[in-house]
Amino acid sequence: MNNKQLVLDAIMNKQTERAPWVPFVGCHAASLLENVTAEMFFKDSDLIVEGVKKAVDLYRPDGIPVLFDLQLEAEALGCKLRYAKDNPPSVVTHPLEDGVKLEQLKIPTVNDGRFKLVMESAKRLCEELGNDIAMYGLITGPYTLALHLMGTEIFYEMIDDPDHVMEVLDFCKDVCIACADMYIDAGCDIIAVVDPMTSQISPDSFEEFVLPYAVEIFDHIRTRNRLSSLFVCGDAKKNIEVMSRCKCDNISIDENIPLEYVIDICKKRGVSVGGNIKLTVTMLFGSVQDNINDALNCMSIGGTKGYILSPGCDMPYATPVENVLAIAAVAHGEMPESIVSESALDGIVVELPDYKAEKKVIIDVITLDSASCAPCQYMMEAVKAACEGLSDKVAYVEHKIKDKESVVFMMKLGVSNIPTIVIDGQIKYISLVPSVKELRETILKAVELKK
Template sequence: MGKELIFKALRHEALTEVPWVPFAGVHAGQIKGYTAEEMLRNADYIVESLMEVNKLYMPDGLPVIFDLQVEAEILGCELLWAKDNPPSVRTHPLADTREMPCACKLPTADSGRVPMILDAMRKTKKEIGDEVALYGLVCGPFTLASHLRGSNIFMDMVMDEDYVRELLAFCTMAACRMSELYIEAGMDVIAVVDPLVSQVSPDHIDNLLADGFRTIFDYIRAKGAFSCFFVCGNATKQMEAMCKTGPDGISIDENVDLAKAKEVTDLYNIAIGGNIPLTTTMLHGTQQDNIKSVIDLLDSVTDKRNFILSPGCDMPYATPVENTIACAQAAKHPESSRELIKNYESSFEDIEVDIPDYEHSDKVIIELFLLDPDQCAACTYMLNSVADAYEEIKNISEYRVYKYFIKEDIARTRKMGIKNLPSICINGELKWISIIPNREELIAVVKDCAKKL
């Protein structure tokens, strides 16, 4: 039974096969013809879509929804809805104040979209909960704090640690509240999704974030559920600090070398999940590309204990169904799938792109290489860091945004030699890799480059 496979992985037991968890997210709605907004506002659409995912993709585990803005919406953030992505946070209620949110605003079973989500969870549990391990995803405390405070949170970490600790404590309580509600609704695994953790140093995790994460993971464990720590971006340097917070599992995206990361997680006896590439493989690749990617991941891990196969993050809405079926087949039947890729050749052909003539440009060229500024929180805040500072440097610079789900932008990213996203280049030089610059730092770098033009 697939559910038991997930449990064995999270109990760190020997596995006869690697469990498979497709992060179908709003892609599940696309299968049934629903927009992301329609699905994420309607319990019946969620359940109907998940039943189709269960039938097509043969999951061992499955998130009920993949939406990190539920808590932010409850706490006063305005959302920007989309047809093919989860909503993004449009406003930050604490952007211009350091007041603390009132404890009375902490999520309850009646808050925002929570009643609808709990309804979907209970119905999904009734339908497939005996065979499939169900995941409830909560927004991690650091990302939730950034939703409330905006990009100011990064300067706060330098200028006012006490405020950050107080805000993180509130967000930790919110995560515990949501975890309790989801566990009561039948969720087997609570995934604490905090994409912005990759944006801070291991020391900041140890000194500012770790206590909150430990509190959440201990709370989930005390409630009888498993916990996973989901992070986006190049979290290679943060892996050990994350392990020390004590989750049952960690899930990483394609920016991280899974085999090397597993060496770290194995030292702490923590399961690791990942990390089929989302855009180059699942969205734009062929079935053979997807089979090859899965087989390569399976082969990269010598000890299958503590391993869960999954996409690198929430699957793109328009991911071809046949590509995910190919991943599922390779996960369930790896040996026979090898026969299908004996004569494998990559289908991805780089498109010709022109690189700017930085040396002779009239202005400093700021280039942002992002996964998806609407869906990836780290990408959103990196873009905002440039947009917020642009008024001061617009006479001497221009900025361009490249998105890694557009074929031309994928080709440009590869030609520029950008290996980790999100990243920022200034006049062709890689300046920030998976790190969001503060306003003063960005402006200083741009002005210094402008003097050389």
Template structure:
């Protein structure tokens, strides 16, 4: 995470692949140390969280990620005697099967992943699977009744051994407590009312994010995110834009449109965007749930200039 977007370039260049391996070995050791401290604190399940699984190809996962993750998971299970869950945010669909091959007890994922497919993969490898209540459209902005209906739908899909109903990722700040209580009550069999709660946090939040009219010789970049302050892929996509700004001084304007607002959700639906983060250039989706390298972003900008 501290290495930033430069890590992707190092995965691609032959001369720098050894640097990636060295960094991964270091991260495994840090992971082992932290897991040991967690056990001493009384933790029973360790979540090995790798938000970048959605950003790398299966080939790169096999080359750089699978062996170190397996080593860490094996340490947690066999040496510490704990259970381990492997989590990735974003559309990690292409790597779900590889995640299951890392000696994990289970996989967890967000709303970008199809629950029925995840169930199929998890059952194949006899691991548990957790997810994937939508964070904003349902948990943050939905009513208690809508949250119960979504939980009911997901339990129907995931029912059977190994399924854990859970939020897709970090619960957004200001998620109405009645929404969380309604889900818990439904699962425990205590939910009796479908009355909608009124909560000021559900109020509209102002003007929509509109298309920006682009002048000749200029480029407008929009990054739609959950929140770059808390979502690693979102942060890297915003960093990618900031990285090229000096090269195009005065010719690029950009904004981050957060889906933690109703305006952001409307923007996302208007564009037909299903996964996050997404980068638009001149109001056209160019990089969907994948962080571009600097070279790829420059090429896309030059094409539109």
């Protein structure tokens, strides 16, 4: 199965051989190019193409967005932007708050704002990468766009003048559909409606002010034979149920909402899920091991049916490359290079036991650390339970690859994934935690062989 199909299948809630990996490389792509600021990146079609291709070479994604810029539509509609060296642009004016009438706003076309250069990038990227990986076209959701246009007045107007807010949202919905069409025409496979500001409103308000417009947008995307996703950031736990009724194929969340909760709600409506890797604490500021740990936890909860491994939102410009590489390695079932590099392990000597000569069956469990990594914990618990009453015949050892000795041990055993169970030097269970019954039977067979 190719990488693109993996993403499409996961979005359609089908079983996949592994969770597909979709890094939301926004302005971080600029940091991968020499002497390129975020501002230069967002304004130059060649740099967008170059940056995204560089990210694809490095991070080996199964899918990737063309661009992550929630200010693109706002700029084309007259919002003034302030560009930055190492951040996406900011909206500094809100036309409808500043006296512009809704009737004066026009649905943007490819000739407005930066749409031409973005769509050129989209077309080139889809042509060059689109056969192998799933290309995402990201559009600003109707509520977030309305907030850009109205400023904070929107909150009180939802109470004082809801009809006016609905007129604005209806206009924003038409903008979303027009932008979705541009990305679809450029060749994108998936349209993601990014509406982070909906986390600021209640489920009732979502139902009244977002749901009807979102349904129309997702229906339209479906008529164009494309898959869709709804991205939300912030604590939107309260809104997940109503979000799952938007008729989108997938919902992507950040770390503010427990992944298991979202899966539970979305599964009932056949909506797949993505996201949840911690963007700031892990990806921006965490260590390589924090990133491995977080990715493993997400994959453990998300499983391989209807889950896409991805960050909670767009990756910050300064996200350390080694952290993203670590997640990419975990997603592909490998150990990150920074952990197994020869230079880091120079001088560390570890001898494997002489398994045949040992009186007991030896179970080596290779983990990140069962105290902090959920799948590792489940695997260790299964081993402990399966070994109950066998202490005279079986010994088990946890090798935490936080320790360099354990990394050398793991390499000597030929193990490349964590967690893994090795019985008398033979790799038996890779990443998947067996049932206690099955594991005990395997152990008892090994005990028999010793006799």
